[in-house]
Amino acid sequence: MARPQSPRGQGRRRVIDAAVELFAEHGVRGTSLQMIAEHLGVTKAAVYYQFHAKEDIVLAVLEEALEDMAAFVSAAEAEPSPDAAATAALRGLVDLMVGHRKAVAALMRDPEVERIMAAHADLDSLVGRLTALLLGPSPTVRRRIAVSVVGAGVAQAGIDPMLADVDDETLRAQLLELGPTMLARG
C-alpha cells in the first residue's frame, strides 16, 4: 500500500526494515537500537531520531499490518455479494500474510508482541469482521471448519521455515488457488 514518502518517511522505512531483519534473527528482546544503527551503517542518534525505543518500531510494524488489514476488510465488506466478499477477504488475508511475511515470522512468537497485540482492541474487532466475511451468512459446520483450516493454514504458510525458499509470488498464487477450493466446499 502506497504511503507518503518524505525524506523522514524513507528513513523510517529503512529503520523498520532493518529492525524486522534483526528481530527475525535475534528476537525483539535480543535486538537493540545500537544493533539497528550498525546494521544500517548510521549512528545510534540517527535511529533515535526516528524511534526512541525498539518497542515503538514493533508498534509501527503492527500498525502498518493493521492498517492494511482494516483497508482490505472494509473493501471486502463493500462487495455486492457474500461470495465476492469472501473471495476479497481471502485475497486480502493472503496478500497481508505474504506481504508482511518476514515481519510476521519475526514477531509471531515474541512474548512482547503478544502483550502489545493483546492490548490492541482494534485487532479483535478486525479479526471478527474478517472471520464473518470468510464465513458468509448462516455458515454450515463444514464451512466453519474450512475457514478455520484456511485461516490458520495461510498464516502458517507465510512463516513456515520449510517454505523460506519459495518466493512471494509463487506462495501468493498457490494460496489463492488452495483457499477458494476449500471454502467452496462449504
Added chain:
Amino acid sequence: MARPQSPRGQGRRRVIDAAVELFAEHGVRGTSLQMIAEHLGVTKAAVYYQFHAKEDIVLAVLEEALEDMAAFVSAAEAEPSPDAAATAALRGLVDLMVGHRKAVAALMRDPEVERIMAAHADLDSLVGRLTALLLGPSPTVRRRIAVSVVGAGVAQAGIDPMLADVDDETLRAQLLELGPTMLARG
C-alpha cells in the same frame, strides 16, 4: 489406542483427564495437585500416589500423544505406495489432533509445555518423518505449500475455540474430506 488397564492405570487415567480439564481452564501454572484432588473428590495424597508433580502429568499427556504419533507414523511408512502413505499419515494426524483435542488446546500455548517439548528430541524426528510422508517423494512447490497449509490447518481446527461446539466425529470427518482434496492438488 488401547493400553493395559490395571486399577492403578485407571486411577492414572482419571488424574490425567481431570488435570487436562483444569489445565484448559487455568493453564498449567494455575493448576495445583490440590485442585486436581478436589476436582476428583479425592485426597491430595491419592493424587500424589499417581504423580508427584503436575509436570509429571504434563509429561504423561505428551508421552501419550507422542506414542500415538510414533505408532501411526510407523504404520504409514509401511504402506505400499507414497499415495497410501500420505493418506494414512493425514488420517493419523487428524485422529491425533481430534483425539487429543482438549489436551492440545490446554497445552499448546503454555510456556512450560514449550520448554518440555523443545527438550524432547523424539518430537523433531517424528515431525520430520510425518512431513516426509505428507510430502511424498520429490514434492512440487505446490505440494509443499499444501502440506504446510493442511498441517497447520488441522492442528488449528482441533483447538479453535470457534469450533468448540463441533463434536469430534463431525470435525474428524470434515478434516478427512478437506485434507486429501488439498493434497491431491499437489
